[in-house]
Amino acid sequence: MTCSIFLQNKYVMYQDKMFKLSDKILLLCVGEAGDTVQFAEYIQKNIQLYKMRNGYELSPTAAANFTRKNLADYLRSRTPYHVNLLLAGFDETDGPGLYFMDYLSALAKAPFAAHGYGAYLTLSILDRYYRPDLTRDEAVELLKKCIEELNKRLIINLPSFSVRLIDKDGIHDLEKLVPVGAK
Amino acid sequence: GSESPIQFGQINPNIASNFINTLHQDLVLSFPPGFPPSCSPSVPLPFTMSHGTTTLAFIFQGGVIAAADTRSSCNGLVACPASQKILPVHSHLVGTTSGTSADCALWKRILARELRLYQLRHGRRLSTAGAAKLLAHMLHPFKGTELCVAATLCGWDGGERPSLYYVCSDGTRLQGELFSVGSGSPYAYSVLDGGVRWGLTVEEATSLARQAVYRATHRDAYSGNCVDVYHITSKGWARRDREDAEFKSQHP
Numbered sequence: 562m563t564c565s566i567f568l569q570n571k572y573v574m575y576q577d578k579m580f581k582l583s584d585k586i587l588l589l590c591v592g593e594a595g596d597t598v599q600f601a602e603y604i605q606k607n608i609q610l611y612k613m614r615n616g617y618e619l620s621p622t623a624a625a626n627f628t629r630k631n632l633a634d635y636l637r638s639r640t641p642y643h644v645n646l647l648l649a650g651f652d653e654t655d656g657p658g659l660y661f662m663d664y665l666s667a668l669a670k671a672p673f674a675a676h677g678y679g680a681y682l683t684l685s686i687l688d689r690y691y692r693p694d695l696t697r698d699e700a701v702e703l704l705k706k707c708i709e710e711l712n713k714r715l716i717i718n719l720p721s722f723s724v725r726l727i728d729k730d731g732i733h734d735l736e737k738l739v740p741v742g743a744k
Numbered sequence: 745g746s747e748s749p750i751q752f753g754q755i756n757p758n759i760a761s762n763f764i765n766t767l768h769q770d771l772v773l774s775f776p777p778g779f780p781p782s783c784s785p786s787v788p789l790p791f792t793m794s795h796g797t798t799t800l801a802f803i804f805q806g807g808v809i810a811a812a813d814t815r816s817s818c819n820g821l822v823a824c825p826a827s828q829k830i831l832p833v834h835s836h837l838v839g840t841t842s843g844t845s846a847d848c849a850l851w852k853r854i855l856a857r858e859l860r861l862y863q864l865r866h867g868r869r870l871s872t873a874g875a876a877k878l879l880a881h882m883l884h885p886f887k888g889t890e891l892c893v894a895a896t897l898c899g900w901d902g903g904e905r906p907s908l909y910y911v912c913s914d915g916t917r918l919q920g921e922l923f924s925v926g927s928g929s930p931y932a933y934s935v936l937d938g939g940v941r942w943g944l945t946v947e948e949a950t951s952l953a954r955q956a957v958y959r960a961t962h963r964d965a966y967s968g969n970c971v972d973v974y975h976i977t978s979k980g981w982a983r984r985d986r987e988d989a990e991f992k993s994q995h996p
Contacts, residue, residue, distance in 0.1 A: 593914075593915075594912070594914045594916045595880075595884060595887060595912070595914045595915015595916050596915060598915065598916075598917060599884055599915055640885075640887070640888075
């Protein structure tokens, strides 16, 4: 999930931070204004170009490594991209995969991940309640737990979260999550 | 000629492109030549620049309203009390400008040129979304330099619907139905947030826009003098009379 709030000069605008790389791969990109969209769209178009040239899509693992390589190449150039990424995808043979990347081009495959100040609050909830065999409804409940905690403890108000699910049939939009009221 | 508009202003494009092409043997990437460009060394500013403005734009049933004040400030001095901050780009697209006046005027002209070239080459006008994307990509290489442009592009696409995009020199590009940009923007936002509705008449919308700019000029030292209002419909843009902000407030 990503919060669809974007801070522009201290005022709130709404933006979708998830970029569709292919039918079964999503890239969530946060970080410096401008860099996020530029880098994510650049990766998106190159992934699509690969499919056009070669006739088949990159797997999530390959896409993640390609993204990381680009981030690393730009890191020591004059124009590093200050972006933090989560790449989520479903592979025919390997199943679902989540890749965590940060602006220093570290790459780690993880069962769950978070970026930003919200990570401090949500990672322990995910540690506590995550199991690899969660059902879809249990997973959404776990997300709601995380959002409730953010609503309670995070100093920035995040009014709405867009949620997407990736499975063997592709990317599905789930219901937007809206935390209710102050605790 | 055939040079990509995104390359405008870059120096030494060949150095960058040779370096990148050798790195990626297996997965051949497609760059526009000269990307990433080497940034030109920073030129010292002749005097401190100040970015004082109130501009706003919103969509409603009658099209798009764009409004701005007319004060150009330079530190504590009003350099020009009658400047134009809303610049037409083509018959159905208008851009509000905020930031460094010279940068905004230049990049608006470049955008107008590139949109006209696109129209001549492809036989149709580029949409507002496309124009915003083009501007964002042209500005992105200058990120980290002193260039400061924050514009909203207000246009009418293909005879169908109004469109509003915010583009900033730090690379941001956002679509929306209401934007206010500049040092006076918080004051304008608070007036607009309470009054903007889809169902406003043209007169109500114009009056609301003028009110919002006036309130901002009252509170913000760097905004002031007069208010320009433009109205964009399917027939193109129309400029309303420039009115003194103070005058309007006392004679609503």
